[in-house]
Amino acid sequence: MSFGSRARAAMDAFGPLCVGIDPHPGLLEAWDLSDDVSGLERFAGTCVEAFAGRVAFVKPQSAFFERFGSRGVAVLEHTLQDLRHTGTLTVLDVKRGDIGSTARAYAQAYLDEDSPMAADAVTVSPYLGFGSLEPFLAEAERNDAGVFVLALTSNPEGPEVQHARGASGATVAGSVLANLARANAGAEPMGSYGAVVGVTIGSTQEDLDVNGPILAPGLGSQGGTVADVDRLFASVRDRVVPSVSRDVLAAGADVGALQDAAAALNDQLR
Numbered sequence: 246m247s248f249g250s251r252a253r254a255a256m257d258a259f260g261p262l263c264v265g266i267d268p269h270p271g272l273l274e275a276w277d278l279s280d281d282v283s284g285l286e287r288f289a290g291t292c293v294e295a296f297a298g299r300v301a302f303v304k305p306q307s308a309f310f311e312r313f314g315s316r317g318v319a320v321l322e323h324t325l326q327d328l329r330h331t332g333t334l335t336v337l338d339v340k341r342g343d344i345g346s347t348a349r350a351y352a353q354a355y356l357d358e359d360s361p362m363a364a365d366a367v368t369v370s371p372y373l374g375f376g377s378l379e380p381f382l383a384e385a386e387r388n389d390a391g392v393f394v395l396a397l398t399s400n401p402e403g404p405e406v407q408h409a410r411g412a413s414g415a416t417v418a419g420s421v422l423a424n425l426a427r428a429n430a431g432a433e434p435m436g437s438y439g440a441v442v443g444v445t446i447g448s449t450q451e452d453l454d455v456n457g458p459i460l461a462p463g464l465g466s467q468g469g470t471v472a473d474v475d476r477l478f479a480s481v482r483d484r485v486v487p488s489v490s491r492d493v494l495a496a497g498a499d500v501g502a503l504q505d506a507a508a509a510l511n512d513q514l515r
């Protein structure tokens with residue numbers, strides 16, 4: 246089954262929420278864990294126990310694992326594998342992008358089913374040109390995986406690049422969204438190529454209907470609310486995947502408390 250179909254089924258079964266695994270140093274401390282690989286391992290293991298089979302998507306943030314070098318990356322690999330064994334969809338947040346020949350290697354690393362770091366979907370950056378992402382789209386198609394392309398990010402610096410207009414008059418973000426809509430054309434129930442659009446962007450004139458999932462980070466710690474999700478994504482509400490990390494993780498380290506925090510937010514979003 247394609248990633249788009251699997252994402253649809255997971256959202257229908259579990260609700261739309263994506264929970265991020267972001268082992269910030271401050272969270273490790275708050276969970277009474279050491280800021281080292283063993284603390285990282287305990288943190289990630291608790292998240293797997295809490296969220297696998299409970300939410301549609303879990304999104305490990307690669308940066309917080311890479312911080313510990315190769316041993317941290319090994320924890321990331323195990324975390325992805327453990328989640329995938331439970332059937333919970335994984336979105337690896339690495340925001341990759343490069344010239345085509347190098348992009349192919351990144352795509353194999355994260356999307357080839359046989360790779361130790363395989364995820365169900367990966368985040369990518371389109372700022373080397375949308376065409377440079379072709380190896381990710383092709384690898385995703387081969388492996389029934391997904392790709393989320395940065396369009397309108399949740400950070401305040403994003404508009405400087407993403408609102409800029411090219412010769413056609415379209416904004417950079419608009420052009421990314423139009424390319425995604427073309428790549429997903431005709432896919433049922435939706436395509437496997439999604440956009441990243443922050444809950445915090447305020448408002449937008451862009452057409453968010455890319456016939457694919459919209460990963461929407463920024464809830465909670467970055468100021469985004471459930472009301473923002475309802476207002477901003479009204480036209481594509483059933484394909485929006487609101488994503489939260491710190492706001493739910495702050496409920497830890499107890500598995501039950503993490504599950505309750507995720508369930509409460511998921512219920513509000515449904």
Ligand SMILES: O=c1ccn([C@@H]2O[C@H](COP(=O)(O)O)[C@@H](O)[C@H]2O)c(=O)[nH]1
Binds near residue numbers: 441463
């Ligand atoms: O536009 C974007 C794209 C990705 N992110 C990532 O999502 C989480 C957000 O964490 P919170 O703790 O819920 O703020 C984090 O991993 C970011 O790198 C984003 O925030 N905005």
